[in-house]
């Protein structure tokens with residue numbers, strides 16, 4: 001079973017994402033911010049990360065940059081999932097090593113399409 | 122709605138578009154056509170039918186047919202057809218058409234444009250490979266409403282997130298408030314035209330590739346066969362046909378055969394299609 005780390009400071013979003021991704025046969029871990037997410041990656045590198053941008057402590061962008069510098073940190077497919085929906089943010093994310101980008105609001109179809117896009121399904 | 126009214130509407134829609142409405146689709150017809158009736162200032166469906174039975178109902182009938190269509194489409198729908206296009210069709214046509222350097226593509230039920238634009242983006246991303254080639258994409262649909270949307274090339278945030286890789290969104294679209302508009306350059310690669318698949322195909326010219334996806338499923342057997350055989354007459358012998366995931370030629374026509382290991386891709390059967398038997402086709406015989 002593939003693993004996905006869901007990183008979002010909203011417990012509601014994490015719950016929705018968990019339900020969708022479990023439906024797609026992923027084993028889910030959760031983190032509330034970038035720091036927790038890095039910690040989770042250090043103990044177990046996931047196959048996928050669904051990543052919010054704006055979070056307290058460490059935001060998604062900073063997390064991604066740190067992740068990509070970690071040993072083995074280039075492996076996970078990172079899919080941003082954020083309300084930041086302008087071209088500048090998207091371009092920055094891709095430049096920092098994001099594989100795909102979901103603009104909130106999202107639903108099962110979008111998550112499925114994007115995970116398919118990066119070869120996770 | 123009375124059974125008689127329903128029967129009238131079913132016949133009208135079938136006759137004009139090929140769309141088959143089974144007996145259990147009454148709820149769908151009601152929910153789609155009530156707004157049409159209201160818009161025309163009519164109280165309900167029986168008034169609508171009454172109006173349609175009278176003279177000068179042409180415009181109203183067109184609206185009724187358009188309202189009954191399912192126009193759902195996505196960019197790179199089902200992925201595979203577009204992989205076939207990139208990896209099988211284009212490489213083979215670029216050899217076969219090396220002298221003419223010309224390729225004609227037809228999207229026969231283009232709906233809101235995602236399919237022809239997906240092809241246009243594929244071509245654009247081939248870059249220098251297709252430099253100097255003239256590649257036409259003709260996109261047609263029975264519904265004017267969807268063609269207007271297609272021409273504008275404006276899609277919701279939801280629509281650009283189903284099937285379209287984010288890199289392509291960034292490369293080929295501009296943000297327009299809450300929506301996204303495909304670039305003028307991609308738009309210019311597609312020509313839109315209203316066309317009913319039940320009509321005579323003469324005048325469309327010959328094609329190397331025909332996408333006829335997710336429309337035959339709405340037709341009965343006889344209509345499917347008719348459309349496929351008429352497509353066969355305007356696909357070149359070394360051309361291709363692509364159908365939707367739930368559609369096939371198998372058991373319907375000998376004009377095409379499935380291409381091995383390429384799901385959804387069909388090739389004309391030798392001797393049936395394209396240039397050679399064109400005279401016979403014009404004469405109406407096969």
Ligand SMILES: C[S@@+](CC[C@H](N)C(=O)[O-])C[C@H]1O[C@@H](n2cnc3c(N)ncnc32)[C@H](O)[C@@H]1O
Nearest residue numbers: 138190192194230232263264317318334335336
């Ligand atoms: C479900 S959409 C398919 C769009 C696209 N080909 C795809 O696969 O995503 C079906 C389209 O077929 C069109 N259509 C239905 N009957 C037609 C007819 N007789 N002639 C031309 N187009 C027709 C509808 O208007 C609708 O836009």
